[in-house]
Amino acid sequence: MIYWQLFLAFxxxxxxxxxxxxxxxxxxxAECVKKYNWVSAEEFADYYALGNALPGPIATKMAAxxxxxxxxxxxxxxxxxxxxxxxxxxMVVLMxxxxxxxxxxxxxxxxxxxxxxxxVMMITLTYEFFIKGWKGAxxxxxxxxLLALSIVGLLLLDIHPGLLVAVILLGAFLYSTWHxxxxxxxxxxxxxxx
Amino acid sequence: MIYLQIFWAFxxxxxxxxxxxxxxxxxxxxxxxxxxxxxxxxxxxxxxxxxxxxxxxxxTKLAGYIGYEVAGVPGAxxxxxxxxxxxxxxxxxxxxxxxxxxxxPQIKAMTxxxxxxxxxxxxxxxxxxxxxxxEQIGWVHTLILAxxxxxxxxxxxxxxxxxxxxxxxxxxxxxx
Numbered sequence: 001m002i003y004w005q006l007f008l009a010f011x012x013x014x015x016x017x018x019x020x021x022x023x024x025x026x027x028x029x030a031e032c033v034k035k036y037n038w039v040s041a042e043e044f045a046d047y048y049a050l051g052n053a054l055p056g057p058i059a060t061k062m063a064a065x066x067x068x069x070x071x072x073x074x075x076x077x078x079x080x081x082x083x084x085x086x087x088x089x090x091m092v093v094l095m096x097x098x099x100x101x102x103x104x105x106x107x108x109x110x111x112x113x114x115x116x117x118x119x120v121m122m123i124t125l126t127y128e129f130f131i132k133g134w135k136g137a138x139x140x141x142x143x144x145x146l147l148a149l150s151i152v153g154l155l156l157l158d159i160h161p162g163l164l165v166a167v168i169l170l171g172a173f174l175y176s177t178w179h180x181x182x183x184x185x186x187x188x189x190x191x192x193x194x
Numbered sequence: 195m196i197y198l199q200i201f202w203a204f205x206x207x208x209x210x211x212x213x214x215x216x217x218x219x220x221x222x223x224x225x226x227x228x229x230x231x232x233x234x235x236x237x238x239x240x241x242x243x244x245x246x247x248x249x250x251x252x253x254t255k256l257a258g259y260i261g262y263e264v265a266g267v268p269g270a271x272x273x274x275x276x277x278x279x280x281x282x283x284x285x286x287x288x289x290x291x292x293x294x295x296x297x298x299p300q301i302k303a304m305t306x307x308x309x310x311x312x313x314x315x316x317x318x319x320x321x322x323x324x325x326x327x328x329e330q331i332g333w334v335h336t337l338i339l340a341x342x343x344x345x346x347x348x349x350x351x352x353x354x355x356x357x358x359x360x361x362x363x364x365x366x367x368x369x370x
Contacts, residue, residue: 012355014249014250015249015250015355016249016354016355016358016359017249017250017251018249018358022319022323023249024250024251025316025319026354027354027355030353030354035353042305042309045308045309045312046289046292046305046308046309047285047289048312048315049308049309049311049312050285050288050289050292050308051285052315054281054284054285054288055208055209055210055281056208056209056253056277056278056280056281056282057251057252057253057254057277057278058251059250059251060251060254060277060278060281060282061281061282061285063282064278064281064282064283064285064286065282065285065286065289068286068290076282076286080278080282083250083254084250084251084254084258084274084277084278085258085274087248087249087250087254087255087258088254088255088258088259088262088270088274090248091241091244091245091248091255091258091259091262092259092262092270094244094247094248095240095241095244095259105370106366106370107247108369108370109365109366109368109369109370110362110365110366110369111247111365112327112330112331112365112369113331113335113339113361113362113364113365113368113369114358114361114362114365115323115324115326115327115330115331115336115339116323116324116327116335116336116337116339116340116343116361117339117340117343117347117354117357117358117361118323119320119323119324119327119340120340120343120344120347121343121347121354122316122317122319122320122323123317123320124344124347124348125316125320126313126316126317126320129309129312129313129316130313130317132309133306133309133310133312133313136306136309137306138306142307143310146307146310146311147310147313147314149310150310150311150313150314150315151314154311154314154315154318155318161311161315164311165308165311168307168308168311169304169307169308171307172300172303172304172306172307172308173300173303173304175303176299176300176302176303176304177300179299179303180299180300
């Protein structure tokens, strides 16, 4: 039952995604790439990059596309519902106990202990994507150049990731169009010479 | 009418809340407190505190709960749809478009070059999580939890949900 699996996977992602959006990224990876093989690691990277170029929370955007890929619009609806609705119900219930919860050090301790776990998952993912990108790159120098550009843009210039993704996408589009034209011109020239 | 207002409030807050998450909070506050007067600032603060204690993105929690406060269950549904649907549809259309032209050299170049930035983004997030953790619980607890997480996730291949649940138990016992 693919619908049930979709629901279960995104339910878990929603429930254990403590600390908001970014926390959920390694969880989406664990469920959709590793556990169920719904998407490849490359597709996952594409979703993540593109998702960052659009507004709104990242987890629901990824849920939407994974769900859509598996079972079109109904799949997308199931995945989004699973990732967002249970927590809203939790909100409604918890609001009844506001005053108790607000100052609870137990709850704080629980949430804080999760951070290092998420950090480890992110480090592993970073490493995996770095290696994958390196192996898949046609031009190693181009890959390193983009990597450097990303580091400078995100860390030093503090450019919004979504904006940087958009710029890189546009740049890649223009460059490859120009490159293809050059290639064509070259072929025409060589065929004329023959 | 109220449903239309709920939809519009959360639609605007999320479309403008580029990047999602915490940067979007003031935008939601502006709509529900300053513009529509559904809540006082104090009520909004309480909702925010509880939302922060729960998992998942902050924007869906706020939209769902405030929608519920204002107009019951249908209000919650409308708030959620306004938050989630527009960008979900944009995402599906955009990726669908890329799939159709998968073979084009432009699309290949675009997907390949975007992968480098993904690695950097994830690296930065990892760094921020570690930094935040050291600030809040100190480097000893951070190191213990990180080492244990690495062992169970990578060596034992235990599901992240189980590891996170384990970390929560550790938090209850040692961190308060």
